[in-house]
Amino acid sequence: MAVAQTKLEKESGDWSLLPLVHDIIKCMDKDSQDIHQELPKLKAKIQEAREQIANMPGIDSSPLEQQQQLATLREQVRTKNQLLQKYKGLCMFDVPKAS
């Protein structure tokens, strides 16, 4: 059940800690013993978020830098395509095949 919920959170992108904090405060208000279950949940969620961040690709640079890198790569591909087209468009000779 918990695994399914985590999966759902990941898919929906809901990484808010507020619901868990709210649950904890509610337990405290009610003097409920569930607080001993809710606190580890908060810790686990924070830890999971840290692992998730560590494994996320492409966030080692800022969005601006990443956009610049992307533009550079696109420019490289465009230039190399042009160069290839130029090479392929060169005057070709009909080489007689050895029979």
Add this chain to the structure above:
Amino acid sequence: MTAQHVMSCHAQKQRGANMAAVAEKPTKERMLCALDDLEVLSRELIEMVALARTQKLPQPGEDTQVLELLVQRDREFQELMGVAQQQGKVQQEMQLLEKEVEKRDSDIQQLQKQLKEAEHILATAVYQAKEKLKSIEKARKGSISSEEIIKYAHRISASNAVCAPLNWVPGDPRRPYPTDLEMRSGMLGHMANLPTNGVIGHLPGDALAAGRLPDVLTPHYPWQSSDVSVGMLPPHHGNDFGLEPPGHNKENEDDVEAMSTDSSSSSSDSD
């Protein structure tokens, strides 16, 4: 790190003094920072609530500030998560582009290799063509008419200069090689006029037989004296001749005599 520290940091950020610098920071760093803030703020808030409940004290306004800050940082964290997911998609696109760049690079390298090979082949062809043009030009400068060549061929074949007649026997004046006069008028004959020191000893027998003897030595031999049936002088005799003074070796003398006889006959014949 305490909630006060987080709040003071947040106040600084809000002042916008370094908003541009924050935007330049890597997303991962900003997310971890936001997560740390969230952890600290939530702990602080829970502790505040717990303290307020145990001491039964009215909560001061600080917890409201912490709560507001927690909500704000949580929202920021959510936004950063969205940004991170977008960056993940961009990263995938970048990886595809990098693969494409690598492929293009290998294509370009392959083409460059082929162009180098073609250049090498063409350079060789151009060099050979230039050499051919040079030889054509050379041939054009020293051109000889075909009529003249045919005439010369007739002449040398008519005088039995290249092939002996079928019924040729030793002593026959129709000699199957250039006559003495022809040899003397040729390049070899002119070379025979060079200084004789150290040259004679290395002359091959055929050359001697063909009339390459120096002029100094030539009168000592009886070119037209006798008829000997020997037609050719073996090559080793030429070497012997150079080592021994003329007239001292009887065998050589005989050979030379035989040659001179033939030579003189043919000379007179050709005349």
